[in-house]
Amino acid sequence: MLDLKNSTYADIRQRRSTPWRRFELWMINDGKMYAYFGFWILIEALLFSLALVNYRYYPLWQNMEQLLGGSFVTARAAALVLHVNSALVLLPICRTVISWIRTTPLNRIIPFDHALLFHKVIGYSILLFTFVHAAAHYRNYYVVSKAMDVPYWRLLFTTGHSLTGHAMMLIIVVMGVTGHGKIRNKHFNLFWNLHHLFVVFFACFSIHGGFCLLKKNLPPFCSTGAAFYKYWIFSGVVYLFERLSREFRANMRAKHMRIQKVILHPSKVLEVQYHKPRGFKALAGQYAFLNCPAISTQQWHPFTLTSAPEEDYVSMHIRLAGDWTRAFAEVLGAREEHWKALERTRDEPAANDGALETPDSARDSADLVAYTPLSRASDLSVARHHRHDQQYPKQQQQHQSHHHRGSGLRANRRNTMLLVDQTAESHDFRSLGPQRHSNHRGSRFVSRIS
Incomplete structure (x- = not known):
């Protein structure tokens, strides 16, 4: 002792x-x-x-x-x-x-x-x-x-x-x-x-x-x-x-879930946020099986749920390590040029983040590209932002700060962000509901992307 x-x-x-x-x-x-x-x-x-x-x-x-x-x-x-x-x-x-x-x-x-x-x-x-x-x-x-x-x-x-x-x-x-x-x-x-x-x-x-x-x-x-x-x-x-x-x-117990946002992180990590349906309960450490019929109707891939239980969305962080994850990112609109643009921002020099006088490098893990599915189909637009308080709309500032509280990152420590609005129709997902595995319950989602 x-x-x-x-x-x-x-x-x-x-x-x-x-x-x-x-x-x-x-x-x-x-x-x-x-x-x-x-x-x-x-x-x-x-x-x-x-x-x-x-x-x-x-x-x-x-x-x-x-x-x-x-x-x-x-x-x-x-x-x-x-x-x-x-x-x-x-x-x-x-x-x-x-x-x-x-x-x-x-x-x-x-x-x-x-x-x-x-x-x-x-x-x-x-x-x-x-x-x-x-x-x-x-x-x-x-x-x-x-x-x-x-x-x-x-x-x-x-x-x-x-x-x-x-x-x-x-x-x-x-x-x-x-x-x-x-x-x-x-x-x-x-x-x-x-x-x-x-x-x-x-x-x-x-x-x-x-x-x-x-x-x-x-x-x-x-x-x-x-x-x-x-x-x-x-x-x-x-x-x-x-x-x-x-x-x-998979076919009889599915409920629809809709993608709210797709976020690109450094090192080719894709964050997918889904709208949390009423009555959906998830605990920290649970996982979900994803199926995307646009890729294959038979493949189910497990991914850990990374959102906090009190969040109003369900999120997963998916590393693009294989052919299925790369195809899944392409279906969601994340193309190779977006990853290259994100990597270029990581090589830029450090900058101060305002009154705190804290030097912050663009290599910080908070750098991302955000895809927000909207209502009409149009081209992707890319805008670069250095300061949240000056160039973000007020509603987006609140959302980003909320996102950082949920993920444990400080919003005022990010100095580079690529924001991409994908104005394509929303993608629906089906949920099979909680399932027990290990000491937690897993949930399945089947993509309606096509």
Whole structure:
């Protein structure tokens, strides 16, 4: 326990920087997550090891083990891990189910807040053991081709098990590459569309084991047929109902919301303010799913609500990091020349902001371009303002000061602002109402922009 009364600031910092204290803070923040994923990796390693021993000494597989050797054992052990991962990979992305489970005591044991990370871990585990399984079978094909006097390429590219296997391997590689953080953030449309190849993956997965490549010692050798579907069918049905429920909520529980203002901040951050409908309640830290049919009717993107609960509008700050966010900004009228104009103002010298004699640089994060949707369609007009009190209309001064109080910025510390009135028709959004997630409620908005 720190004695704050009799300790100096340096003493307190030194005590807080001890290795044990840093370890305690790490355990509080991230330790549970890393411990859980470490435990999961240990389970998969143990499962793979036990499968190696089982297929090495199990009597029903002795003939195949003697013919093919260690590659047969490795292929079967990797297949067992793939079965387990395929059964679980869809569950972490069932948001409704995860949100409900978080309210149970099980949340104290399993970090459901990191469900999406768990999905990625399972996905890359599938990618890893797919390569292990394929490499082992390449060697098995070679041994069989020599024993049967059949061309190696024929076994590798013309049989049912090889064709489905190569199709699954190609799909999982494509999904793994496009699912990487840098690619997903910059090209989300590509990631989203290619990730739906999981339907083809599970279709091939279901029939992959029905071609009787590996036979047991005793009859019936291949009587079960294609039975791999039983590993993923439960999670697949849960995920199907999850997607259907999302579509139902999106189409049946929507309320219209109208965009009031679109603001461009430095570093390509787009602030969108919506009119708050009567009865709408939002708390700090909540998030919303946005859908813009002008871009895609199927894509929903989560963004944190950045407005205070007492504000008369709902706002989000969206960083233009990917193709969807860039397209969304273009739909709202924010073009590349506006961003360039904003960046040019950041390179101008500092200026004083009046009686306070406080030098303020145009690089301040308060610099922005504001889009105000009005009633009639006309061209965009750009006006540069250095002083709010001299060049802004009184109504705009009050609005800007109110905006700065809500965002925690001082209006009199901004010395450059680009104001753009977009006199296009207002854009309507639909709200699906509050939804629970984590400790907050999320809201969905679907854009009516077209």
